[in-house]
Amino acid sequence: MTITIRPGSTVMFTGDSITDCQRLESEDGLGFGYPLRVAGEWGLRHPDRHVTWLNTGISGHKVMDLEARWRTDVLDARPDLVSILVGVNDMGWHTIDPAGRVIPTEEFEAGYDRLLAPLAEAGTALILIEPFLLPIRGVVEAGAARIGEEVRKQWRTDLDPKIQAVRSLAHRYGAQLIAADGMFAELSTRTGPEYWAADGVHPTPAGHAALAAAWLRLVA
Numbered sequence: 001m002t003i004t005i006r007p008g009s010t011v012m013f014t015g016d017s018i019t020d021c022q023r024l025e026s027e028d029g030l031g032f033g034y035p036l037r038v039a040g041e042w043g044l045r046h047p048d049r050h051v052t053w054l055n056t057g058i059s060g061h062k063v064m065d066l067e068a069r070w071r072t073d074v075l076d077a078r079p080d081l082v083s084i085l086v087g088v089n090d091m092g093w094h095t096i097d098p099a100g101r102v103i104p105t106e107e108f109e110a111g112y113d114r115l116l117a118p119l120a121e122a123g124t125a126l127i128l129i130e131p132f133l134l135p136i137r138g139v140v141e142a143g144a145a146r147i148g149e150e151v152r153k154q155w156r157t158d159l160d161p162k163i164q165a166v167r168s169l170a171h172r173y174g175a176q177l178i179a180a181d182g183m184f185a186e187l188s189t190r191t192g193p194e195y196w197a198a199d200g201v202h203p204t205p206a207g208h209a210a211l212a213a214a215w216l217r218l219v220a
Contacts, residue, residue: 091158
């Protein structure tokens, strides 16, 4: 069942750098990524339905970081629809940050559940975008770390159960789910994964367009 966005609704995107996309440097506060593409396409399709679009994504954030700012950045805005994409930093924190550690899936899921519970109680519509990792080749830099294929194999082992946790939470809360990891895997069979995310994590313009198109299929 699609989510109906009614005139006067407030829609919020939140998460990490994939959502952030330099939002604070943009005039509309949406950044250059999929939230901007969603808002623009929605406005083109529905000029008669004014919507307030908000973006509170912050680069590098994990579930625990979202939880620390959830009240002020999300709940206090009283959005009608919240879209969340988080998890890639929960996956690789221990390899890209000297102060990081492995975050167990159980801790990830419990924290994510605490994000969703007050929104569900308030009747807020939810779209969860599962985290994703594309199987690019070679070595890329992530902060001060150099990430090669062996590290990405470790990341994949860590990420897969977290993806399942997001899917489970979506079912538990009746949220719409964008199965982004599978979507990009399928798209990559035609073009190669670098076309959609050059570093395997951050989408290219085409990758952001794919996320936006998937998002728009869930709303009416």
